Amino acid sequence: MELAPDRLAAQIADAALAPAYLIAGPETLLVLEAADAVRTRGRELGIAEREVFDLEGRDIDWAGLQASFDAPSLFSARRIVEVRLPTGKPGKEGAEVISAFCARPPDDVVLLITAGEWSKAHRGKWADAIERIGVLSVAWAIKPHELSGWVQARLRSRGLRADRDAIALLVERVEGNLLAAAQEIDKLALLADGQALDLATMQSLVADAARFDVFRLIETTLSGNATQASRMLVGLRAEGEVVAALMPMVVRNVLSTAQLARVAERGGNVAAEMKGQGIWESRQAPFKRALQRHASSARWDRFVAEASRIDRMAKGRADGDAWVALERLLLAIADASAVKLVA
Structure with a gap:
C-alpha cells in the first residue's frame, strides 16, 4: 500500500510491522520521522537487532545484503535491515536483490529502505x-x-495554540524549511508555558536575530562568505550545539545543490528544479552563487560524500574531529580555492 508519512506513523502505532517499507522523498524531516516511527515500533515489538547498509557515495554490498537476508537473527526473533539510498536508485543488482526479498520475505526480517530523492521516474518493479x-x-x-x-x-x-498572524510570522521566518519549523516549534513548546501564541508573543520567542543558527550558517556558506561561515560555526559551538544536530540540514542542502548541479550539467531547467525541491525564491540566490563557484556535479558528489563521513564522525561511527572536518567542508564549499581541504 502507499501511505503519506503521517498516516504511516499512525498506521503502525498499534499494529504489526509489514515485511518491507520504502520511505523516500525530498522532505528530509518527514522521511526521517517516518523511518524513526518504524524503528520505534520495532523496539516496542521487541526487535532489538538492526543492520544498516548505507550507499554513502559508493556501491552497496548487495551480495552482503542478500547474505544478511539469508542469515538467521543473532539476538532477537526479528531484526530490521535498513538500506539507505540517497539517490533512490538501487541499480540492476540492487533491484534484483530487493525484488527477490519481496518474492519470499523472511519471517525474521523487516526491510526498511530510505531515499532522499524520489519521482515517478524512480518507480520500478x-x-x-x-x-x-x-x-x-x-x-x-x-x-x-x-x-x-x-x-x-x-x-x-505539541499542545500549542497560535492565531493566524502568529503562524504567518513563523512560516515567514522558516522560509519553507520544515526542519527549521520543527525546531522552532519544539523550542516554542518549552518557552510558551501553555499560553496561546499571538503575534507579539511569537515575535518575542522566535525573532532572535543575533543567534547563529544552522540555517544562516548554510546560507552564508553557499553564498561564498568563508570567513563569516567559520565565525558562525565557532558561535554555534560556543552556544553548545553539537555536530550531529547540525548535519541533517548540512547534508540536505549539499544533496539539494548536488542535484541542481546535475540538472544544470544536462541543460535542464534549474529554476524548475529549485521550485520542485521547495527552495523558495527568497532562498535561491545562495544556491545560484554556489553553483557558479562549483559547476561540476562530480565536485558536489565529493561534498556529499564528505558530509556523510562527517555525520558518521559526529555519531561515533568514524574516527576524526567532526568540528574540524565540518569547518573544512564549509570552507571548501564557500571558497573554490579551498576544495583541496576535502580532497
Missing part, C-alpha cells in the same frame, strides 16, 4: 514489489501554500 507486500511512503515537498496548515498541525501536536 522493485518499488512495486515493496508496495505489494509492505508500504511505500513518499514525503513530497510541502508546497508554499500548504506550509501554514502543516505548521498549525505541528503546533497542535
Whole structure:
C-alpha cells in the first residue's frame, strides 16, 4: 500500500510491522520521522537487532545484503535491515536483490529502505514489489501554500495554540524549511508555558536575530562568505550545539545543490528544479552563487560524500574531529580555492 508519512506513523502505532517499507522523498524531516516511527515500533515489538547498509557515495554490498537476508537473527526473533539510498536508485543488482526479498520475505526480517530523492521516474518493479507486500511512503515537498496548515498541525501536536498572524510570522521566518519549523516549534513548546501564541508573543520567542543558527550558517556558506561561515560555526559551538544536530540540514542542502548541479550539467531547467525541491525564491540566490563557484556535479558528489563521513564522525561511527572536518567542508564549499581541504 502507499501511505503519506503521517498516516504511516499512525498506521503502525498499534499494529504489526509489514515485511518491507520504502520511505523516500525530498522532505528530509518527514522521511526521517517516518523511518524513526518504524524503528520505534520495532523496539516496542521487541526487535532489538538492526543492520544498516548505507550507499554513502559508493556501491552497496548487495551480495552482503542478500547474505544478511539469508542469515538467521543473532539476538532477537526479528531484526530490521535498513538500506539507505540517497539517490533512490538501487541499480540492476540492487533491484534484483530487493525484488527477490519481496518474492519470499523472511519471517525474521523487516526491510526498511530510505531515499532522499524520489519521482515517478524512480518507480520500478522493485518499488512495486515493496508496495505489494509492505508500504511505500513518499514525503513530497510541502508546497508554499500548504506550509501554514502543516505548521498549525505541528503546533497542535505539541499542545500549542497560535492565531493566524502568529503562524504567518513563523512560516515567514522558516522560509519553507520544515526542519527549521520543527525546531522552532519544539523550542516554542518549552518557552510558551501553555499560553496561546499571538503575534507579539511569537515575535518575542522566535525573532532572535543575533543567534547563529544552522540555517544562516548554510546560507552564508553557499553564498561564498568563508570567513563569516567559520565565525558562525565557532558561535554555534560556543552556544553548545553539537555536530550531529547540525548535519541533517548540512547534508540536505549539499544533496539539494548536488542535484541542481546535475540538472544544470544536462541543460535542464534549474529554476524548475529549485521550485520542485521547495527552495523558495527568497532562498535561491545562495544556491545560484554556489553553483557558479562549483559547476561540476562530480565536485558536489565529493561534498556529499564528505558530509556523510562527517555525520558518521559526529555519531561515533568514524574516527576524526567532526568540528574540524565540518569547518573544512564549509570552507571548501564557500571558497573554490579551498576544495583541496576535502580532497
